[in-house]
Amino acid sequence: MLNAAQLKQFNEQGYLAIENVIGQPELDAVKAEYAQRMNELYPQWRAKGWVGEVADDLPFWQKLDHCRRGKFDWYQSFDISLPHADITEETPMHFGPAIFDIVTNTRVLDIVESLIGPEITSNPIQHVRIKPPQREVPKDEVRAHITYTDWHQDRGVGSPESDNTDIITVWLAVTDATLENGCLQVIPGPHTEMLPHCPKSQTAIADGFVNPAKAVPVPIKAGGILLIHPLTPHSSLPNTTDGYRWSFDLRYNVTGQPTGRSQFPEFVARSQSDPSSELHDWKVWRQLWQAARIQVANSPHIPQHRWTADSPACA
Ligand SMILES: O=C(O)CCC(=O)C(=O)O
Numbered sequence: 001m002l003n004a005a006q007l008k009q010f011n012e013q014g015y016l017a018i019e020n021v022i023g024q025p026e027l028d029a030v031k032a033e034y035a036q037r038m039n040e041l042y043p044q045w046r047a048k049g050w051v052g053e054v055a056d057d058l059p060f061w062q063k064l065d066h067c068r069r070g071k072f073d074w075y076q077s078f079d080i081s082l083p084h085a086d087i088t089e090e091t092p093m094h095f096g097p098a099i100f101d102i103v104t105n106t107r108v109l110d111i112v113e114s115l116i117g118p119e120i121t122s123n124p125i126q127h128v129r130i131k132p133p134q135r136e137v138p139k140d141e142v143r144a145h146i147t148y149t150d151w152h153q154d155r156g157v158g159s160p161e162s163d164n165t166d167i168i169t170v171w172l173a174v175t176d177a178t179l180e181n182g183c184l185q186v187i188p189g190p191h192t193e194m195l196p197h198c199p200k201s202q203t204a205i206a207d208g209f210v211n212p213a214k215a216v217p218v219p220i221k222a223g224g225i226l227l228i229h230p231l232t233p234h235s236s237l238p239n240t241t242d243g244y245r246w247s248f249d250l251r252y253n254v255t256g257q258p259t260g261r262s263q264f265p266e267f268v269a270r271s272q273s274d275p276s277s278e279l280h281d282w283k284v285w286r287q288l289w290q291a292a293r294i295q296v297a298n299s300p301h302i303p304q305h306r307w308t309a310d311s312p313a314c315a
């Protein structure tokens with residue numbers, strides 16, 4: 001639960017950093033789950049000739065180094081979501097017990113409950129971000145899951161039907177996020193308005209609507225979280241180190257409200273009024289996404305945001 005000072009800070013500034021939310025055992029479980037996922041994927045990529053021969057027990061990060069050199073899309077196989085376009089029935093993704101335990105973690109849900117109440121839906125706008133050293137990111141890589149993130153409000157990346165919902169972003173550092181390796185930065189609030197966004201290389205706030213001189217970087221140690229109000233402009237710095245920056249961003253909204261991405265599955269993470277509606281089985285979570293993938297793969301494309309380049313703010 002958040003205390004009065006934390007609530008005040010969140011309400012006035014539009015963001016709040018909290019250290020030590022997720023414990024080392026839970027972080028280790030996620031790391032082990034990703035290592036196992038890599039160990040399943042690597043031989044498949046090896047068989048396609050995309051990566052070189054390595055020792056089976058090479059650590060996750062070193063295998064990832066090989067994947068990056070292979071210049072194929074290694075990222076999507078690790079994401080806890082589907083991409084914004086070109087989804088097929090084979091598009092890879094990752095849903096496992098360790099990350100489900102984090103999405104439904106009691107301490108996280110207690111914090112979220114302090115902000116949006118006890119009827120909590122896990123919102124499907126969620127990602128893993130695995131950011132390699134920026135100098136090694138291919139120049140044409142624009143995905144903010146891999147490269148630095150341009151200024152945006154999270155409200156701006158959902159569909160308009162979710163404009164008036166109670167939604168909160170929980171950004172979790174799996175590795176320490178530092179000034180050097182690309183932590184987030186925010187424009188402190190309060191913020192009450194949606195700013196115009198433009199389809200630049202990323203969906204980003206139109207030029208002139210954010211003053212970067214007001215940016216406050218928010219380093220977070222592994223296991224800490226950053227809560228972000230949906231109207232708080234934020235971005236991330238480039239990773240100037242030799243290591244990776246790893247985070248998850250999770251979102252929660254009040255159950256029954258539109259998620260902003262209706263083609264992807266939501267689930268009830270906590271319900272005071274109807275505890276039997278809560279999902280506790282990670283395999284069902286995975287099945288929901290597998291079913292959504294088939295559905296989306298066979299449906300007309302749904303744009304993930306509303307912004308067009310021909311609006312006056314983007315001229
Ligand atoms: O991790 C990042 O670089 C960006 C994250 C972000 O924009 C978010 O979690 O809403």
Ligand SMILES: [Fe+2]
Pocket residue numbers: 152153154234
């Ligand atoms: Fe964001």
